[in-house]
Amino acid sequence: MKIVDTHCHLYLEEFSQDVDEVIASARQNNISHIILPNVDTTTVADLFKLTEQYPDYFYPLLGLHPTSVGDSYKKDLQVIENYISQHTIYGIGEIGIDLYWDKTYKKEQIIVFEEQLRWSLDLNLPVSIHTREAFPEVIESLYKVGPEKLKGVFHSFTGTIEDLKEINKLPGFFIGINGVITFKNSDLSSVIKETRLKKIVLETDAPYLAPVPFRGKRNEPVHLWNTAKKVAESLETDIKMIAEQTSKNALELFGITK
Numbered sequence: 001m002k003i004v005d006t007h008c009h010l011y012l013e014e015f016s017q018d019v020d021e022v023i024a025s026a027r028q029n030n031i032s033h034i035i036l037p038n039v040d041t042t043t044v045a046d047l048f049k050l051t052e053q054y055p056d057y058f059y060p061l062l063g064l065h066p067t068s069v070g071d072s073y074k075k076d077l078q079v080i081e082n083y084i085s086q087h088t089i090y091g092i093g094e095i096g097i098d099l100y101w102d103k104t105y106k107k108e109q110i111i112v113f114e115e116q117l118r119w120s121l122d123l124n125l126p127v128s129i130h131t132r133e134a135f136p137e138v139i140e141s142l143y144k145v146g147p148e149k150l151k152g153v154f155h156s157f158t159g160t161i162e163d164l165k166e167i168n169k170l171p172g173f174f175i176g177i178n179g180v181i182t183f184k185n186s187d188l189s190s191v192i193k194e195t196r197l198k199k200i201v202l203e204t205d206a207p208y209l210a211p212v213p214f215r216g217k218r219n220e221p222v223h224l225w226n227t228a229k230k231v232a233e234s235l236e237t238d239i240k241m242i243a244e245q246t247s248k249n250a251l252e253l254f255g256i257t258k
Helices: 019-028 044-053 073-086 106-123 135-145 161-168 188-194 221-234 239-253
Strands: 003-005 031-036 058-060 092-098 127-132 152-154 173-177 200-202
Touching: 003 200, 003 221, 003 239, 019 031, 019 221, 031 044, 031 221, 031 239, 044 058, 044 073, 073 106, 092 106, 092 135, 106 127, 106 135, 127 135, 135 161, 161 173, 161 188, 173 188, 188 221, 200 221, 200 239, 221 239
Parallel strands: 003 031, 031 058, 092 127, 127 152, 152 173, 173 200
Antiparallel strands: none
């Protein structure tokens, strides 16, 4: 029984001292593939260093994270676009709109998000969407760029049933469920009952959002099984079904055939 981690940042400094051990543990515990979304121009080199060391295990995405959007966004987009032309990637991400921390660059975030959505259409690649306190804005941008042709995942989905219904209207989109579903104050267990398993993928967002009983500690790919177990309980099915279907969803979405 194997499972795919669709969102993980193992190239960050939190793993600089023991990344090989973390990877070995993930493999030993049947994490079959790991998707690596980028953050910004400062993380690309480390991301590709890791993927080059483990080319049969990591699948890189490139994008500019919304919280990294600032005055230099045009230059940053150009840097990311240049990298895309030089590397094999499996999606555009992580991209989106985040109005939780700071609304100063809201206009620029929307511009950057929509530009990267257009990249995904041009390249026929999925997107990994980050949205925080900005779900209406994200949906508006998706409909502006092309809801019928766009595809991807709403990373770290923590929305309402109404939000989920909006996503269900988008034929090419999935929701990414991570350790948040195990948190005591989360209502995701009931919310995800409003969609089909064929619209769900699993993720860790490591090193962030570790599931119970590891909450507050560094997250790792191996902890994905705790999330899978909770999803199985929520949907009243067995973990084998969760692992098989979410992995199938992920591999098809990101065009991974090996």
